[in-house]
Amino acid sequence: xxxxxETIVSSAATQPTPSSLVPAQTDLxxxxxxxxxxxPRRLRYDPDKPFYFGMLLxxxxxxxxxxxxxxxxxxxxxxxxxxxxxxHVTYDEVARIPTLVQAGFGIGLLFITPLGDMLRRRQLxxxxxxxxTSLTIGLAITxxxxxxxxxxxxxxxxxxxxxxxxxxxxxxxxxxxxxxAISIVQSxxxxxxxxxxxLSGIVANxxxxxxxxxxxxxxxxxxxxxxxxLLPDYPVKNPDLSYLGIFRxxxxxxxxxxxxxxxxxxxxxxxxxxxxxxxxxTFLLGGPPYNYSTMIIGLFGLVGILAVIIVPFFxxxxxxxxxxxxxxxxxxxxxxxxxVQTGAGGINIAAVIISCFGLDMFRQMQAVxxxxxxxxxxxxxxxxxxxxxxxxxxxxxxxxxxxxxDVFVGYGWRANxxxxxxxxxxxxxVLILRGPHCxxxxxxxxxGGFGLWKMLPSKQSQLVVSDDPESTGCGHLAVVCSEKGDxxxxxxxxx
Numbered sequence: 001x002x003x004x005x006e007t008i009v010s011s012a013a014t015q016p017t018p019s020s021l022v023p024a025q026t027d028l029x030x031x032x033x034x035x036x037x038x039x040p041r042r043l044r045y046d047p048d049k050p051f052y053f054g055m056l057l058x059x060x061x062x063x064x065x066x067x068x069x070x071x072x073x074x075x076x077x078x079x080x081x082x083x084x085x086x087x088h089v090t091y092d093e094v095a096r097i098p099t100l101v102q103a104g105f106g107i108g109l110l111f112i113t114p115l116g117d118m119l120r121r122r123q124l125x126x127x128x129x130x131x132x133t134s135l136t137i138g139l140a141i142t143x144x145x146x147x148x149x150x151x152x153x154x155x156x157x158x159x160x161x162x163x164x165x166x167x168x169x170x171x172x173x174x175x176x177x178x179x180x181a182i183s184i185v186q187s188x189x190x191x192x193x194x195x196x197x198x199l200s201g202i203v204a205n206x207x208x209x210x211x212x213x214x215x216x217x218x219x220x221x222x223x224x225x226x227x228x229x230l231l232p233d234y235p236v237k238n239p240d241l242s243y244l245g246i247f248r249x250x251x252x253x254x255x256x257x258x259x260x261x262x263x264x265x266x267x268x269x270x271x272x273x274x275x276x277x278x279x280x281x282t283f284l285l286g287g288p289p290y291n292y293s294t295m296i297i298g299l300f301g302l303v304g305i306l307a308v309i310i311v312p313f314f315x316x317x318x319x320x321x322x323x324x325x326x327x328x329x330x331x332x333x334x335x336x337x338x339x340v341q342t343g344a345g346g347i348n349i350a351a352v353i354i355s356c357f358g359l360d361m362f363r364q365m366q367a368v369x370x371x372x373x374x375x376x377x378x379x380x381x382x383x384x385x386x387x388x389x390x391x392x393x394x395x396x397x398x399x400x401x402x403x404x405x406d407v408f409v410g411y412g413w414r415a416n417x418x419x420x421x422x423x424x425x426x427x428x429x430v431l432i433l434r435g436p437h438c439x440x441x442x443x444x445x446x447x448g449g450f451g452l453w454k455m456l457p458s459k460q461s462q463l464v465v466s467d468d469p470e471s472t473g474c475g476h477l478a479v480v481c482s483e484k485g486d487x488x489x490x491x492x493x494x495x
Contacts, residue, residue: 030233033123042220051232053172058184060230061169063399065162065188066195067223072132072159073101073210075153082209087145094145097152104156106394109163109387112219114246116164116383122233124164129227131219140213162189163390167382168234170375178375179323180315183368188365190308198301237380250384257377258443260385262430263370264392266327269427271396273338273420274363275290276404281356282411300356307360310366318368320453323376324436327369329482331431333362342417377440394463
C-alpha cells in the first residue's frame with residue numbers, strides 16, 4: 001500500500017477546467033443581482049480567473065450554514081409551552097408548529113433545492129434569505145395562531161439556502177480539498193441544529209418568546225449582508241434544463257445509479273439513528289435515575305457541539321482517504337458508541353456523555369463521506385444529488401422521531417438503543433455491498449481492489465481513457481469516474 005504522501009490528489013491547479021462548465025460561460029458580463037443590484041466586482045464570475053476558494057471563504061460558508069439553520073428551523077421546539085400560554089391554546093395545538101416547519105422544509109428540499117442546477121445560486125440564496133427574514137417578522141408580531149402556523153410553514157419552505165450552499169462549496173473547492181471543504185459546511189449545518197436547541201431554550205427562560213424571533217431577524221439580516229458581500233457569483237450549469245426535467249433526472253439517478261441508491265438508503269438509516277438519539281435523550285435524562293432539569297438536558301447539546309467542531313480538523317485526512325473507507329470507518333465507530341449506550345446508557349451518566357460525543361463526531365464524519373461520494377457522480381447535477389441526499393435525511397428524521405419515541409415509551413431505553421444499534425448494522429451491511437473502487441454502474445462487487453488512498457492525477461489520466469462507464473478504465477472510485485463522465489457534458493446525462 002502506498003503512503004498518503006505518494007497518493008494525495010494534487011491541487012486544482014493541475015486539473016483542466018471541465019468542459020461541462022463551458023455552456024455556463026455564455027453570460028460573461030453578469031454584473032447585477034436581479035437585474036438591478038450590483039454584484040461586487042471581486043465576486044463576479046470570470047472564466048479566465050477562477051474564483052479562489054480559500055479557508056476564509058470556506059469558514060464563511062460554514063458560519064452562514066450555522067446561522068441560517070440556527071435562525072429558522074429549530075427555535076420553536078423548546079418554546080412550545082410559552083407559545084401555548086401566549087395564544088391561549090392547548091399544548092396539542094401548538095405541537096403542530098414544528099410539524100408544519102418540517103413539512104415546509106421537506107417540500108422546499110424537493111421543489112426548491114434542485115433549482116441550484118438551473119439558476120444562478122448567488123441570486124437564489126439571496127432571495128431565499130430575504131424571504132425567510134421577512135416572514136420571521138410576521139412570527140415576531142402576530143397574535144393569531146393560524147397565521148403563526150402558516151408563516152411557520154412558509155419559513156420552513158424558504159429555509160433551504162444551506163442545502164444550496166453545500167453543492168456550491170463542492171464546485172468552488174479544488175478537488176484535492178473537496179472533502180475538507182464539505183466537512184466545514186456540514187459542521188455548520190449540524191452546529192446550527194445543536195446551537196438552536198440550546199440557545200432558544202435559554203433565551204426563552206429569561207425573556208418572551210417574541211424576543212427569540214427578534215433575535216432570529218437580526219441573525220438572518222447578518223446572513224443576508226454576509227451573503228451579499230462574500231458569496232461569489234457562479235454561472236448556470238444547465239441553462240437548457242427545464243423544471244420538469246429536474247425531477248425526471250432525479251428519478252433517473254435513483255434507479256440507474258447504484259451509488260445514489262446506496263447512499264440514500266444508508267443516509268436514511270443514519271439520520272433515523274441520529275434523530276432518535278437526540279429525541280429520546282430528553283426522555284432518558286428527564287426520568288429516573290437521572291431526573292435532570294430541562295436546562296441541564298439542553299446543555300448536553302454542548303457535548304455534541306464539541307464533537308462536531310472537531311471533525312473539520314480531520315478534513316485533510318478525509319481529502320486523502322477514499323470516501324468509501326471513511327464512511328465505513330465512521331459507521332463502525334457509530335456501532336461502537338451505540339453499543340456503549342445500549343450497555344450502560346440508562347445506568348451511568350458517563351456512558352451517556354461518551355455516547356453523545358462519539359455519535360455526533362462519527363455521524364458528522366459519515367455525512368461528509370456521503371456528500372463527497374454523492375457529489376462525485378456528476379459535476380453538473382450536484383444540487384439535484386444533494387436534494388436527493390437531504391430528502392433521505394429528512395425521511396430518516398421522521399422515522400427516528402416516530403419509531404424511536406414509540407419504542408422508548410413502550411419498551412424502555414435499552415430496547416430503543418438496541419433497535420437503533422441494529423439500524424447501524426444495517427447501514428454497514430448496505431455499505432459493504434459495493435467496494436471502495438466498484439464501478440459506478442455495478443450494484444454489487446469489489447472490482448478495483450481495496451485501495452485506501454485517492455489516486456495521483458497521472459494515474460487518473462491513465463484510467464480515464466474511455467467515455468464508456470462499462471469499460472475497464474472505469475474500474476475505480478466513482479470520484480474518478482465522474483470527473484471523466486462530466487467532461488462529455490452532464491447536460492446530456494439525464495435530461
